[in-house]
Amino acid sequence: ILNSGDSVTSSYVSVNILIAVGSVIMILGFLGCCGAMRESRCMLLLFFIGLLLILLLQVAAGVLGATFKSESERLLNETLYENIKLLSGADKEAEAFQKALIKFQKEFKCCGLVNGAADWGNNFQENYKSCECSSSSDACVMYEGKQVYEQ
Template sequence: MGCGEFLVKYILFFANLFFALAGLALLGIGIAVELKVAAVVNFMEQNQMLQMTSISAIVLGSVVFVIAFFGCCGAVRESNCMLVTYSIFMLVLMVLKITLAVLIFVNLDSFLAEVPKWLNEAFAKDQQAFHELEQSLKCCGPTGASSYQNLVLPQSCCASTPCTIVNAYTSCNDVIQSFFSTFGLVTGAVAIGIVAVELVAVVFGLCLANHVRNRDRRAYY
């Protein structure tokens, strides 16, 4: 094995080891989010995209782990079949991540604009369920303490008692919009960054697969 082949092999191996760990982390985050906020997201039942977020994270984490496993095994075993399979799957995954990033950047503003409407509808429909949201996100009312039009507020609006306008949390609208704005932009940027790293991994995978195929051919002569 030449020096170049050795470097390509182990760079590919460690890159995919990182991807495998990242896939497991994404899987764990998806499961944790699904278990923790399943009851909270009920106030946005009409938003299918929000409800599918944790499930998508679980599926994507599993897929990333399986593809990275192919890459690790293919690099270590120098298997042409596994390396080619890995490269094809990685290219498909890259396209999906680019699509995801584009959808996030294009639809984020319109999604954020709908948040006040969903919060106002949820607040008017079931304030008790809204209190659970306030406790989880540490916020108060759709537009702040003024949403209740009372001097004494529910305890879910404050960290201490008595709960009044003075020590109330900020509005749930501000908290949720800030969260999704940051989450969306970071997710899109990270997806593009990962795609760039994956492109390098795909090139290395195809180079190693080509070397293995040529070496096997020479072995027949």
């Protein structure tokens, strides 16, 4: 849903990374299975080294994530504010983003990105149905005469 920079390029990069990681894990699993069936020390050693490398990469990613947490939050907030502009836009990119956010809001029972229903700007009246909630819920607020999710 979130766009930052060239959305087409960044989505392909993400997909390629996921495919590569999945392929490596599948090959490692096959190596471990074959090594166990054939009782091959070499295959099992390669399997162990592969799993150890994956563990080390996960630990490194966790440390980097903790170290650069404030930078990550800043980038996320910048991206959110860029995308808020798309909620009140009317071009094709804005409409595609709005459709994706409407699906997201319905699934997670929420409204808007940062400031709730106000993020929708001029487009709120035509898109409020995805933000609507039952009056019995504590998470609801009134916005422009409609009962919508607060967050």
